[in-house]
Amino acid sequence: MTSKSPLLQVDNLSVSFRMEDETVQAVKGISFHLEKGKTLALVGESGSGKSVSSSSIMGLLPPNAIVEPASSVRFGQQQLLNMSEKALRSVRGNRIAMIFQEPMTSLNPYIPVGEQVAEAVVCHRKVTRKAAMEETLALFHKVKLPEPEKRLRHYPHEFSGGQLQRIMIAMALANKPDILIADEPTTALDVTVQAEVLDLLKAIQDEMGMAILFITHDLGVVRHFADDVAVMRLGEIVETGSVEDIFTYPSHSYTKMLLDAEPKRHDKSLESTSPYVLEAEDIHVKYVLKTNWLGMETEYLEAVKGISLAIRPGQTVGIVGESGSGKSTLGRALMQLLPSSGNIKFEGQSFYTMTARQRYDLKRNMQMVFQDPYGSLSPRMTIGEIITEPLTVFSELTKQERMQRARKALEEVRLEPGCINRYPHEFSGGQRQRIAIARALILEPKFILLDEPTSALDRSVQQTVLELLKDIQQRHNIAYLFISHDLSVIRAISDEVIVMQKGEVVERGTAEQIFEAPQQAYTRRLIDACMLVDEVA
Structure with a gap:
């Protein structure tokens, strides 16, 4: 990682944030450099200081940020930290560009995507709006956006996550930057889309010769994409080196922990004769797209096409597939939660023969944990109120009794009972997901649906949550339906795996069968895209 004239040189960068009653140091004297045409991966868990470091380079820190005077960020011969805002704008988006983790929040929902990319061209170069739109169209072709001529006038909500990220890449490339900062650009994407986006970035880098600062917590991505690695922990860089050195001979204990944080499988014995908790037969779900003047359906989308499954107590059935697979x-x-056709049974009784009261009572035995815990937890309620809310509906316990149950649930998910009066924003992502699990457990259910519960978490936190779910399942004999696009997670937790594509089951079997001897080309493509091909070959 040595160079006589690095394109970007960061020396002794220290950043603190002034809070109401204290000052928190987020970045503590880090140094690294980036060479032309190379990719440096800045790796670490949430809260390690990676994104604060990149924001410092771009001059995008909030007003309460304090950059220590000894800090230095040099782009060529320019000291970025001393630049005026006007001078920095000539660099930002022009010489140094950035793409973010969540493209939907980075794009204006009221302006067509073509105009937003063209604006990046007009802001930095003296070109007409027409010429900028022509360049935008060429960029959309370069990033392989489907039907670019038609989609110039479309709005952000009309695109998938992978397509939005391609649009953000096009915007970042609009002025042919020397450096591209990619802050978790693939974390929220399916494995196949993730692979496509990474391949696209690599191809464009080779063509344009730009340097890439790649910020991520996913070491699997780093291994296949970066040249050099800097590992961050608690605001400090604890280890640097080439990808080969870091992955083959890691020296720091934290780096070793990150490398060992891949979800691990523990086989368990199941009682194959125990009755099913949940059975689904020939389930269909369709969305009406158009009706005629009589209100009759003329066009519809069939999202789920005749799927059947069954789950026993203590069993985990994993469902994997890309976004849009159903x-x-x-x-x-x-x-x-959605109207469907087919037959669904819980402990042998069909939903459709139950009375309204029976279906209502059934809800206490069927709980759900969502992908985004922050979005599913009310910011105005304390943790105690959130966890005990189901008890106010399904029990006649006193408030004191409910809070006692909440403390017990917090202990079960390995959180301190004393945090019962705190609010969701005071917790990390992994802690919030534990709170969501505690809420699902409070009624002692027999079945839990887990919809992408670990996709937004760091690998080490992900592993902790999976181990917690396995432990809870073993103690309470709960049936899980686990939905994910992450095959490593599905492999670690599932007894049976169902692979879905376009609303249909393309393959099903035990985890061992699916990952060691996949029969269908689609399944093999998912495994390849997840970068597990060497492991399962």
């Missing part, structure tokens, strides 16, 4: 739609249909 896996979450199926889960919501099983939970009676």
Whole structure:
């Protein structure tokens, strides 16, 4: 990682944030450099200081940030930290560009995507709006956006996550930058889309010769994409080196922990004769797209096409597939959150022969944990109120008794009972997901649907949550339906795996069968894209 004239040189960067009653140091004297045409991966868990470091380079820190005077960020011969805002704008988006983790929040929902990319061209170069739109169209072709001529006038909500990230890449490339900062650009994407986006970035880098600062917590991505690695922990860089050195001879204990944080499988014995908790037969879900003047359906989308499954106590059935495969739609249909056709039974009794009261009482035995815990936890309620809310509906316990149950649930998910009066924003992502699990457990259910519960978490936190779920399942003999696009997670937790594509089951079998001897080309493509091909070959 040595160079006579690095393109970007960061020396002794220290950043603190002034809070109401204290000052918190987020970055503590880090140094690294980036060479032309190379990719440096800045790796670490949430809270390690990676994104604060990149924001410092771009001059995008909030007003309460304090950059220590000894800090230095040099781009060529320019000291970025001393630049005026006007001078920095000429660099930002022009010489140094950035793409973010969540493209939907980075794009204006009221402006067509073509105009937003063209604006990046007009802001930095003296070109007409027409010429900028022509360049935008060429960029959309370069990033392989489907039907670019038609989609110039479309709005952000009309694109998938992978397509939005391609649009953000096009915007970042609009002025042919020397450096591209990619802050977790693939974390929220399916494995196949993730692979496509990484391949695209690599191809464009080779063509344009730009340097890439790649920020991520996923070491699997780093191994296949970066040249050099800097590992961050608690605001400090604890280890640097080439990808080969870091992955083959890691020296720091934290790096070793990150490398060992891949979800691990523990086989368990199941009682194969025990009755099913949940059975679904020939489930169909369709969305009406158009009706005629009589209100009759003229066009519809069939999201789930005749799927059947069955789950026993203590068993985990994993459903895997890309976005749009219908896996979450199926889960919501099983939970009676969407209208569906077919037959669903709980402990042998059909939903459709139950009385309204029986279906209402059934809800205490069927719980759900969502992908985004922050979005599913009310910011105005304390943790105690959130966890005990189901008890106010399904029990006649006093408030004191409910809070006692909440403390017990917090202990079960390995959180301090003393945090019962705190609010969701005071917890990390992994802690919030534990709170969501505690809420699902409070009624002692027999079945839990887990819809992408670990996709937004760091690998080490992900592993902790999976181990927790396995432990809870073993103690309470709960049946899980686990939905994910992450094959390593599905492999670690599932007894049976169902692979979905376009609303249909393309393959099913035990985890061992699916991962060691996949029969269908689609399944093999998912495994290849997840970078597990060497492991399962």
